[in-house]
Amino acid sequence: MSNDMHIRVHHVTRVEGHGNIEVNVKSGKVEKVQWSVPEAPRFFEAMVRDRHYTEVARITSRICGICAIGHTLASVKATEDALGMEITPQTRKLRSLLKHAENYDSHVLHVLFLVAPDLVGAPSVFPLVNSHPEIVKKALRLKRFGHEWGAAIGGRTTHPNRVVPGGFSELPQLRPIRDLREKLIKEVVPDLKDILDLVLSLAEKFPSFNRPTEFMAVSSAEEYGLYDGAVQTILPDGTKEQYRTADYKKYTNEYVVPASTAKYTKNKMGSYMAGALARFNNNFEMLRPEARAVAGQLGLKPLCFNTFLNSAAQVVEIVHSAHEGLRLMEELIAGGFRDEAPVKPTRHGAGTSAVEVPRGILFHCYSYDKNYMCKGGDCIIPTNQNHANIQLDLEKLVPELLAAGKNEQEITLACEMLVRAYDPCISCSTHYLDVKFKRIKRIPDTF
Amino acid sequence: MSAVKKARVAFFDFTCCEGCQIELTNLGQDVFLGLLEHIEIVEFREAMSEQTKERIDIAFVEGSFSREADRARLEEIRARSNLVIAYGACAATGGINALKNHTTDYKKFVYSKDANMPHLDSHNALPVSAAIKVDFAVNGCPMDRNEFVYIVSHLLHGKTPVIPNHPVCVECKKRETVCRYHLGDHCMGVIARAGCNAPCPADGIPCEACRGFIDQPNEAALVKVLVEKAGFSNDRAKNKSRMFTANLRSDVK
Numbered sequence: 200m201s202n203d204m205h206i207r208v209h210h211v212t213r214v215e216g217h218g219n220i221e222v223n224v225k226s227g228k229v230e231k232v233q234w235s236v237p238e239a240p241r242f243f244e245a246m247v248r249d250r251h252y253t254e255v256a257r258i259t260s261r262i263c264g265i266c267a268i269g270h271t272l273a274s275v276k277a278t279e280d281a282l283g284m285e286i287t288p289q290t291r292k293l294r295s296l297l298k299h300a301e302n303y304d305s306h307v308l309h310v311l312f313l314v315a316p317d318l319v320g321a322p323s324v325f326p327l328v329n330s331h332p333e334i335v336k337k338a339l340r341l342k343r344f345g346h347e348w349g350a351a352i353g354g355r356t357t358h359p360n361r362v363v364p365g366g367f368s369e370l371p372q373l374r375p376i377r378d379l380r381e382k383l384i385k386e387v388v389p390d391l392k393d394i395l396d397l398v399l400s401l402a403e404k405f406p407s408f409n410r411p412t413e414f415m416a417v418s419s420a421e422e423y424g425l426y427d428g429a430v431q432t433i434l435p436d437g438t439k440e441q442y443r444t445a446d447y448k449k450y451t452n453e454y455v456v457p458a459s460t461a462k463y464t465k466n467k468m469g470s471y472m473a474g475a476l477a478r479f480n481n482n483f484e485m486l487r488p489e490a491r492a493v494a495g496q497l498g499l500k501p502l503c504f505n506t507f508l509n510s511a512a513q514v515v516e517i518v519h520s521a522h523e524g525l526r527l528m529e530e531l532i533a534g535g536f537r538d539e540a541p542v543k544p545t546r547h548g549a550g551t552s553a554v555e556v557p558r559g560i561l562f563h564c565y566s567y568d569k570n571y572m573c574k575g576g577d578c579i580i581p582t583n584q585n586h587a588n589i590q591l592d593l594e595k596l597v598p599e600l601l602a603a604g605k606n607e608q609e610i611t612l613a614c615e616m617l618v619r620a621y622d623p624c625i626s627c628s629t630h631y632l633d634v635k636f637k638r639i640k641r642i643p644d645t646f
Numbered sequence: 647m648s649a650v651k652k653a654r655v656a657f658f659d660f661t662c663c664e665g666c667q668i669e670l671t672n673l674g675q676d677v678f679l680g681l682l683e684h685i686e687i688v689e690f691r692e693a694m695s696e697q698t699k700e701r702i703d704i705a706f707v708e709g710s711f712s713r714e715a716d717r718a719r720l721e722e723i724r725a726r727s728n729l730v731i732a733y734g735a736c737a738a739t740g741g742i743n744a745l746k747n748h749t750t751d752y753k754k755f756v757y758s759k760d761a762n763m764p765h766l767d768s769h770n771a772l773p774v775s776a777a778i779k780v781d782f783a784v785n786g787c788p789m790d791r792n793e794f795v796y797i798v799s800h801l802l803h804g805k806t807p808v809i810p811n812h813p814v815c816v817e818c819k820k821r822e823t824v825c826r827y828h829l830g831d832h833c834m835g836v837i838a839r840a841g842c843n844a845p846c847p848a849d850g851i852p853c854e855a856c857r858g859f860i861d862q863p864n865e866a867a868l869v870k871v872l873v874e875k876a877g878f879s880n881d882r883a884k885n886k887s888r889m890f891t892a893n894l895r896s897d898v899k
Binding site for chain 2: 210240241242243244245246248249250251254257262263264265267308309312313316322323324325328335336339340342343346354355358359360363367368369425467530572575
């Protein structure tokens with residue numbers, strides 16, 4: 200039996216963007232475990248320079264096609280902070296509803312299209328079209344609903360066009376919101392129940408794993424923090440601490456590690472995690488009862504240190520966002536809309552925001568001159584904040600799998616599943632750094 | 647019917663946000679499963695682990711060509727495929743990525759002391775056609791789902807899709823959207839390529855020509871209109887069309 204292993208997963212599939220995993224085992228000992236990111240850099244922070252404040256969100260929305268709503272919201276919030284724009288309660292409610300649309304939509308995509316194939320042992324969702332046609336139809340229907348929901352509020356889900364600094368350029372109509380409410384009650388909730396049954400039947404396929412780490416998320420006393428709140432972390436002993444958004448550089452601490460390709464972040468520990476599991480661990484009490492019930496069925500409770508269960512936390516959040524979305528829709532239907540134009544800037548300077556996007560906490564920061572032209576920006580993306588946690592997880596996981604006698608193929612799959620559990624969004628990662636590290640053999644640039 | 651071989655379709659991504667791929671999942675069950683009756687998706691890294699060694703009928707390439715290291719991968723896709731389609735604005739024109747092209751300090755601005763690291767190899771964001779031959783383009787940021795289905799359907803039938811060559815203004819008039827200039831705003835619809843049904847002005851924001859320009863655009867007239875009708879400064883008016891169309895401007899290097 201050979202005790203050597205050389206695993207190279209070039210461009211992990213079923214994740215957004217490009218990431219590589221490399222594992223070297225010599226004589227049964229782990230020599231190297233490396234998560235790296237070869238994504239082409241895009242320089243968004245430089246692109247926003249000398250653009251008018253009304254254009255900036257439409258540029259930074261293009262950082263990510265999946266969390267475009269979140270990037271747009273983070274962008275307008277930071278711009279509003281910089282320019283002294285106080286939004287109305289109606290705008291806040293609509294943005295919150297839009298945020299839930301994205302959270303629901305992105306999680307449905309990740310859990311049902313990208314993770315589910317691993318749980319049923321398929322390479323992708325496409326073979327399931329024939330083997331599980333009803334499930335695929337329901338999954339597509341649930342996904343389409345997320346899109347209709349986002350589009351009814353934001354105009355579009357991919358790069359929403361109605362969200363502007365100060366409010367909405369065009370208010371949603373009440374009729375599509377009534378239609379959404381109908382569909383949510385009649386189709387989505389029953390479909391979700393069926394999907395949940397499926398997830399429950401596969402729950403034992405989530406690998407077990409335990410690595411205590413720090414979790415960072417937006418947190419609020421009023422709701423399960425997504426659109427707004429303070430920045431909060433929770434440590435393995437349950438200690439919570441809150442931070443000012445404007446101080447984001449102090450607790451994200453981007454730093455470079457010689458052995459890595461990505462900029463890492465850390466706060467109190469060697470790494471921290473952002474995403475659904477981080478929100479769940481920080482804000483469990485603020486979940487809707489329907490969502491807490493689902494967590495109970497899935498056996499998920501805070502503090503959970505099994506990264507693979509980030510997908511399970513996403514399922515819990517799908518239920519939360521569906522029900523919280525329903526509540527907001529009903530409030531809007533009952534109260535109607537006031538015709539409000541976006542509010543205007545009252546000052547100029549720098550501003551910061553933190554918003555939860557499906558993959559975790561997102562920071563945007565911009566500065567503007569007296570003509571409201573942008574002078575520069577900074578965006579710290581959840582996936583970047585997770586790189587260090589992914590790396591440390593892999594460093595713990597691989598030796599454990601080796602000790603359990605797993606073969607190369609099983610270890611490869613487990614590593615890929617771990618990376619996929621983070622739902623990484625690598626196109627977003629505008630800040631990664633590639634430091635040369637010793638490669639035994641160069642990973643080919645072509646497939 | 648079952649005797650007809652399905653077209654083998656693949657999706658590839660380069661410098662982009664992958665939002666145009668995400669748009670496929672927003673087609674809904676009827677259209678998406680309907681498409682799968684006519685095409686077989688054989689490679690699509692964002693959604694599947696399978697890869698193919700056989701020939702590809704239609705390759706959709708998303709994203710800009712922005713670093714020399716990607717040229718070989720693009721050439722390989724070209725060699726494996728009968729048709730190559732630039733999929734979305736980044737691939738078709740360079741899109742939003744080209745907004746940095748007129749600057750030279752962008753690396754230093756974002757990465758400061760680390761700007762010279764080898765992985766930050768990046769040249770101007772260019773359309774895919776700067777590296778390989780491209781047969782058709784699906785325009786827009788994001789691409790328009792209806793137009794995508796229209797283009798695929800034409801290609802499957804061996805026909806050439808017709809892409810509009812009139813300005814977005816025509817579509818605003820058709821759907822009776824009040825002109826942004828009448829509302830005190832600005833707009834690029836006057837020289838932007840139509841085909842999207844002008845959703846942005848209808849949603850209260852200016853068209854920024856994410857689908858590119860019409861053929862022979864009158865750029866000078868756009869600048870004039872931005873200054874005279876929208877009250878832009880000369881600099882801002884001249885800069886406006888860098889948003890999605892930096893590579894289509896007559897001053898492109």
